[in-house]
Amino acid sequence: MAKKVIFACGECHRILEEGIDECNAHPDAHCTGDWQGYVVILNPSRSEIAKKLNVETPGNYALKVNIR
Numbered sequence: 001m002a003k004k005v006i007f008a009c010g011e012c013h014r015i016l017e018e019g020i021d022e023c024n025a026h027p028d029a030h031c032t033g034d035w036q037g038y039v040v041i042l043n044p045s046r047s048e049i050a051k052k053l054n055v056e057t058p059g060n061y062a063l064k065v066n067i068r
């Protein structure tokens with residue numbers, strides 16, 4: 001059986017739902033299954049990681065997205 005790949009948006013780092021390979025906010029952005037570091041950001045305005053990733057919406061994000 002093929003391993004299911006979860007994609008992350010190369011633009012906003014948001015981790016997409018299973019089976020989704022396109023970010024709602026960034027249809028043109030490159031999405032990839034090659035990412036590292038799963039972080040849940042609940043309160044972007046109080047999160048250092050959110051500032052670093054330029055995240056303004058609560059959600060699940062990848063710390064690092066490898067875009068070739």
Ligand SMILES: [Zn+2]
Nearest residue numbers: 009012023026
């Ligand atoms: Zn995005």
